[in-house]
Amino acid sequence: xxxxxxxxxxxxxxxxxxxxxxxxxxxxxxxxxxxxxxxxxxxxxxxxxxxxxxxxxxxxxxxxxxxxxxxxxxxxxxxxxxxxxxxxxxxxxxxxxxxxxxxxxxxxxxxxxxxxxxxxxxxxxxxxxxxxxxxxxxxxxxxxxxxxxxxxxxxxxxxxxxxxxxxxxxxxxxxxxxxxxxxxxxxxxxx
Numbered sequence: 001x002x003x004x005x006x007x008x009x010x011x012x013x014x015x016x017x018x019x020x021x022x023x024x025x026x027x028x029x030x031x032x033x034x035x036x037x038x039x040x041x042x043x044x045x046x047x048x049x050x051x052x053x054x055x056x057x058x059x060x061x062x063x064x065x066x067x068x069x070x071x072x073x074x075x076x077x078x079x080x081x082x083x084x085x086x087x088x089x090x091x092x093x094x095x096x097x098x099x100x101x102x103x104x105x106x107x108x109x110x111x112x113x114x115x116x117x118x119x120x121x122x123x124x125x126x127x128x129x130x131x132x133x134x135x136x137x138x139x140x141x142x143x144x145x146x147x148x149x150x151x152x153x154x155x156x157x158x159x160x161x162x163x164x165x166x167x168x169x170x171x172x173x174x175x176x177x178x179x180x181x182x183x184x185x186x187x188x189x190x191x
């Protein structure tokens with residue numbers, strides 16, 4: 001038999017033999033041959049799975065890199081090299097779809113940036129305002145304070161308050177209006 005250059009001899013080997021050579025010997029010539037024989041088929045497969053041309057190229061590169069890194073996990077008794085490689089490609093495509101559906105979080109997104117804590121003087125002022133509001137509510141007539149609690153702290157609609165308290169809707173609205181006016185006057189006068 002005449003001397004055959006290594007690349008020509010590699011072309012005669014099956015995909016399984018090439019992958020075993022990569023796994024066993026980290027054979028770069030075998031990997032190069034494997035790459036040239038399988039990469040175009042991988043790209044077509046990935047495009048049939050819905051990847052665009054650029055994404056299919058990128059995924060093909062990622063798959064072949066994984067083939068190089070994980071070749072030792074290939075078991076020719078369990079599957080053929082093509083089946084093993086195409087399974088890796090399918091899994092990479094699924095990962096890409098998941099990344100597309102769950103985009104990366106932008107830490108600079110205003111919705112994710114916490115509010116700036118209030119300054120110390122504003123925090124003290126807020127505590128004082130809350131204390132004044134509570135004191136003003138305690139000075140309201142009991143029926144007005146009760147309706148105010150239901151409407152603003154328990155967020156009940158006026159019609160529901162009227163029904164639970166057995167009052168006409170107009171009475172509920174009038175008492176709430178009187179309570180709000182009284183609170184406003186007390187709070188404005190206290191500043």
